[in-house]
Each structure stands twice: as C-alpha cells, then as structure tokens.
Amino acid sequence: MARETTEMCRSDDVGVVRDLLTKVGDKWTMLLVVTLARTPSKRARFSELQRMLEPISQRVLTTTLRDLERDGFVSREVFAEVPPRVEYELTPLGIDMLEPIERVVEWMRANWPSIEASRARFDARGAMPPR
Amino acid sequence: MARETTEMCRSDDVGVVRDLLTKVGDKWTMLLVVTLARTPSKRARFSELQRMLEPISQRVLTTTLRDLERDGFVSREVFAEVPPRVEYELTPLGIDMLEPIERVVEWMRANWPSIEASRARFDARGAMPPR
DNA sequence: CAGCATCCGCCCGGATACTG
DNA sequence: CAGTATCCGGGCGGATGCTG
Numbered sequence: 001m002a003r004e005t006t007e008m009c010r011s012d013d014v015g016v017v018r019d020l021l022t023k024v025g026d027k028w029t030m031l032l033v034v035t036l037a038r039t040p041s042k043r044a045r046f047s048e049l050q051r052m053l054e055p056i057s058q059r060v061l062t063t064t065l066r067d068l069e070r071d072g073f074v075s076r077e078v079f080a081e082v083p084p085r086v087e088y089e090l091t092p093l094g095i096d097m098l099e100p101i102e103r104v105v106e107w108m109r110a111n112w113p114s115i116e117a118s119r120a121r122f123d124a125r126g127a128m129p130p131r
Numbered sequence: 132m133a134r135e136t137t138e139m140c141r142s143d144d145v146g147v148v149r150d151l152l153t154k155v156g157d158k159w160t161m162l163l164v165v166t167l168a169r170t171p172s173k174r175a176r177f178s179e180l181q182r183m184l185e186p187i188s189q190r191v192l193t194t195t196l197r198d199l200e201r202d203g204f205v206s207r208e209v210f211a212e213v214p215p216r217v218e219y220e221l222t223p224l225g226i227d228m229l230e231p232i233e234r235v236v237e238w239m240r241a242n243w244p245s246i247e248a249s250r251a252r253f254d255a256r257g258a259m260p261p262r
Numbered sequence: 263c264a265g266c267a268t269c270c271g272c273c274c275g276g277a278t279a280c281t282g
Numbered sequence: 283c284a285g286t287a288t289c290c291g292g293g294c295g296g297a298t299g300c301t302g
Contacts, residue, residue, distance in 0.1 A: 013240065018158070020239045020246075025156010027149070027275070046284055057276050062285065072249030083283045084282080093245055100234040107231040108151045109144065114224055115151075118203030158295070177264055188296050193265065214263045215302080 023071075028056055028064045030101065033073065033090065037098055042090040049088065073097060154202075159187055159195045161232065164204065164221065168229055173221040180219065204228060 023029050035052050036042055044052070050061055065088060068074040073094035079085040154160050166183050167173055175183070181192055196219060199205040204225035210216040 013243070014162070016243055017236055017239055018162070020243075021161060021235075022156050022158075024235070025153050027153075030152060031145070031149070050284095055276095057278095058285070059277085059287095060275060063275090070250050070253040071246050078284095081283095084285085086284060093242065093249075097238065097242070100231075100238040103231040103234055104152075104155070105148055107228065108148055111224065111228070112144070112147055112151075115202050118224075119201050122201040181264095186296095188298095189265070190267095190297085191295060194295090209264095212263095213302095215265090217264060 023067065024101065026064075028053065028060060029068065032061075032064055032068065033094060033098065036074070036088065036090045037095065042095065043087055045085055045087050068094070154198065155232065157195075159184065159191060160199065163192075163195055163199065164225060164229065167205070167219065167221045168226065173226065174218055176216055176218050199225070 031053060032049065035049065036044060046061070046065075049065075050056060050058065053061065056064075065074060065076070069076050069088075072091055075089050075091050077087045077089065079087070162184060163180065166180065167175060177192070177196075180196075181187060181189065184192065196205060196207070200207050200219075203222055206220050206222050208218045208220065210218070
C-alpha cells in the first residue's frame with residue numbers, strides 16, 4: 001500500500017495523470033460518459049445528449065464530445081442523411097474506464113456524511129471569534 | 132454493472148459527487164494528498180510541503196490545505212513556538228480516500244498508451260483536409 | 263515560519279447568432 | 283439537426299508585498 005501511494009506520483013508521468021484527472025474533474029465529461037453508459041445501446045445522437053444533460057450548451061457539449069472522441073472514449077458516427085444525424089457511442093475503452101471511476105463515486109457517496117460533518121464543524125469554528 | 136452506472140448519476144447528489152470530483156481534478160489537491168501519504172509519518176510542516184510540491188505558491192498551498200482540512204482529509208496542528216511551526220497530517224479519512232483514487236490512477240497508467248495513440252490518430256486526421 | 267491581502271492574466275464554461 | 287463563430291463574465295491559479 002505504501003508502494004502504491006509511492007507509485008501514484010512517482011516518475012515523470014505526473015503530468016499525464018493530472019491531464020486525465022483534470023478531465024475527470026471537469027464539469028460535464030463524466031456526466032456525459034455516464035449518460036451514455038446509462039442508455040442500453042450506449043449510443044445517442046447529439047440532440048438526445050443535449051436534452052439528457054439539460055442545461056448544457058451546444059458549444060460545451062461539442063467540445064466535451066470532441067475531447068472524449070480524441071481520447072478514444074467515445075466514437076462518432078455521421079449518417080449521410082438530411083436532416084443530418086450524428087450518433088455518439090461509448091467505446092470499449094470508455095466503458096472500461098467507468099469501473100474505477102465508479103469506485104471513487106461509491107466512496108464519495110459512502111463517506112459524504114463524514115465530509116459534510118467535517119465541513120460543518122470547520123465552518124462553525126471559523127464563524128466564532130478565535131477560541 | 133448496469134446498476135452501478137445507473138447509481139452513479141441517479142438521485143439528487145449529483146452535485147455532491149461533482150463537488151468532490153472537482154477537487155480530485157484540480158491542480159494540486161491530489162498531488163498534495165499523495166505527497167503527504169508518501170512521507171512515512173504522513174506528516175509534514177508547511178514549508179516542507181511547499182518544497183516538495185516545488186513550484187506551488189504559498190497562497191495556493193494555503194487554500195488547498197484549508198479545503199482539505201475543511202473536508203476532513205487533513206488535520207492541522209499549530210505549535211506554540213517561535214518561530215511558529217505548523218504540521219499537517221493525513222487523517223484516516225484522507226488515507227482511506229487514497230485507495231479508490233489509486234485504482235483510477237493505475238487505470239490511467241495502464242491505458243495511457245491507448246489514449247495517446249487515439250489522440251495521435253485524431254490529430255493526424257484533423258491536420259489533413261477533410262478525407 | 264506561516265500565513266493574509268491584493269492584484270491580475272488566463273482559461274473554462276455559458277449566451278447568442280449564424281450555417282451546411 | 284448538428285454544429286461553427288464570437289463575445290464575455292467569473293473564477294482559478296500565480297506573483298508580490300506585508301505581518302505576528
């Protein structure tokens with residue numbers, strides 16, 4: 001376990017890890033991946049995604065989708081129709097990524113009460129004059 | 132597994148999950164936690180952390196530490212000495228959190244080649260005139 | 263030494279308008 | 283329908299200067 005924690009920030013790929021961690025932490029990426037994962041076919045078209053993610057703007061949906069596609073988590077299929085139709089699908093890599101992420105989310109859910117309590121205590125101290 | 136992915140964004144605590152995921156994804160938080168985890172005592176003083184995290188500014192180190200303390204991941208101990216000494220320590224909660232995070236990091240390490248390859252392909256296509 | 267206060271550039275995410 | 287093109291405000295992270 002000490003070895004694992006050492007592994008985590010050992011070597012020069014700290015940048016790589018942070019690059020990916022940043023995506024995990026950004027506003028829409030994971031929500032989008034999960035939204036796709038929830039659909040039985042793991043597939044949806046642009047407008048469907050926009051509706052499902054409710055207040056997301058097209059611009060942000062587009063860029064998020066592009067980044068996901070670039071990383072190989074999502075594939076994009078254009079149908080030569082009119083009106084145009086574009087479908088996005090979770091790749092095996094994208095599906096695979098969900099597993100470790102789920103664990104983190106589960107941990108957060110399980111420990112949220114502790115965190116919330118800690119925040120309440122911290123904030124209570126801060127509001128009072130020192131000691 | 133379908134149930135898990137459903138769980139991930141079910142219910143109203145999507146906000147909670149994103150709140151925490153954002154911290155995971157920010158520039159210094161995880162690096163700071165891991166840095167503390169790497170020290171045998173899981174303890175270090177402010178100046179030590181600043182050196183270990185190299186180009187971090189005091190301001191950012193301070194705020195990151197405060198957030199971590201507020202959430203209960205790190206504890207802060209002030210010694211009534213002169214010159215002042217303050218030590219930060221990973222709490223059991225903070226140590227516990229590392230496990231699921233490690234899995235994500237391991238996944239990223241293992242799959243980084245695939246991702247990088249995908250990016251290369253994507254960028255190559257983009258550089259060329261369409262088809 | 264360990265910080266708080268202040269200032270600031272940059273980029274993320276959103277709003278709006280237009281097009282193939 | 284599925285984008286692209288612009289514009290823009292807010293917040294994050296960094297630099298600097300000052301204290302207990």
